[in-house]
Amino acid sequence: TIAFLNGDYLPLAEARISPMDRGFLFGDGIYEVIPTLQGKPIGFNAHMARMRQGLEMLEISSPFPADYWRAVVNSLLTKNNELLQSESVGIYIQISRGADATRSHAYPDDLTPTLFAFAFATPPPPVPDASKVKGLHVALGEDKRWQRCNIKSTSLLGNVMHFEQGKREGKQEIILFNRHKEISEASSSNVFIVSNGVIKTPPLDHQILPGITRKLVIECLVKEGILVEETVLPLAELLAAEEVWLTSSSKEIAPVIEIEGKPVGNGKVGKIWQQAIEAFNQHKFNF
Numbered sequence: 365t366i367a368f369l370n371g372d373y374l375p376l377a378e379a380r381i382s383p384m385d386r387g388f389l390f391g392d393g394i395y396e397v398i399p400t401l402q403g404k405p406i407g408f409n410a411h412m413a414r415m416r417q418g419l420e421m422l423e424i425s426s427p428f429p430a431d432y433w434r435a436v437v438n439s440l441l442t443k444n445n446e447l448l449q450s451e452s453v454g455i456y457i458q459i460s461r462g463a464d465a466t467r468s469h470a471y472p473d474d475l476t477p478t479l480f481a482f483a484f485a486t487p488p489p490p491v492p493d494a495s496k497v498k499g500l501h502v503a504l505g506e507d508k509r510w511q512r513c514n515i516k517s518t519s520l521l522g523n524v525m526h527f528e529q530g531k532r533e534g535k536q537e538i539i540l541f542n543r544h545k546e547i548s549e550a551s552s553s554n555v556f557i558v559s560n561g562v563i564k565t566p567p568l569d570h571q572i573l574p575g576i577t578r579k580l581v582i583e584c585l586v587k588e589g590i591l592v593e594e595t596v597l598p599l600a601e602l603l604a605a606e607e608v609w610l611t612s613s614s615k616e617i618a619p620v621i622e623i624e625g626k627p628v629g630n631g632k633v634g635k636i637w638q639q640a641i642e643a644f645n646q647h648k649f650n651f
């Protein structure tokens with residue numbers, strides 16, 4: 365694999381960063397995963413906008429515009445063209461505050477951010493056919509993460525621990541709820557439900573990552589004249605929902621058929637999911 369590090373392309377196995385990098389010491393950085401299909405990025409501009417906002421929130425100044433990163437994405441795809449055989453390739457981009465001689469908590473002045481990116485094969489997107497798609501089995505847990513989940517920070521320990529919690533219960537993801545028993549998101553995806561025929565997802569706030577797939581799914585559905593309500597979702601409404609979906613760049617829209625061993629709706633992949641994935645496939649390259 366050829367990776368990108370601070371402006372250079374080199375074999376991933378030879379890429380080196382300082383142990384004093386604040387990304388390593390503090391998780392002080394942000395990242396993106398941009399999905400590509402047959403070499404075409406999905407939601408590239410939205411990923412760039414979220415990355416810029418993350419840098420602003422952390423006060424990391426990195427002068428490289430979206431065009432610079434588009435060139436990096438294209439170079440990683442060409443330099444790793446054996447990956448394109450898998451059709452679906454994720455591009456990971458990380459920007460940390462940089463390496464410093466001390467380990468002071470304060471943001472040091474004038475650090476040069478560390479830029480890193482690499483490409484990796486991802487599972488193919490779901491086929492848009494409810495009878496052929498396997499639904500996910502998920503766990504439930506109280507969200508124990510911090511109050512800044514809107515930042516796509518590399519400090520992912522809370523998410524990692526939650527994912528592991530789900531995995532040890534034999535589940536593929538874990539849906540999280542806050543202390544008021546309202547759904548936030550899953551450990552690495554956003555949550556949608558269909559409740560009495562209405563598609564709903566929690567509103568954007570500090571409790572969830574503003575998922576790009578979440579945004580594109582809402583916009584694709586609107587183009588088809590189907591509205592999504594961004595509203596608080598009580599846990600009880602999730603458990604009574606006809607359908608539950610998880611969205612992320614790598615999963616697109618994944619139907620959930622079982623939560624903590626209990627079937628969602630009739631326990632089969634739903635009809636509205638099928639409409640949603642068709643709308644997504646129709647429009648996903650147009651953002």
Ligand code: PMP
Binds near residue numbers: 577
């Ligand atoms: N929430 C969390 C906590 C995530 O880590 C992710 C990304 N894996 C998502 C939601 C989905 O975001 P996106 O659609 O931008 O991949």
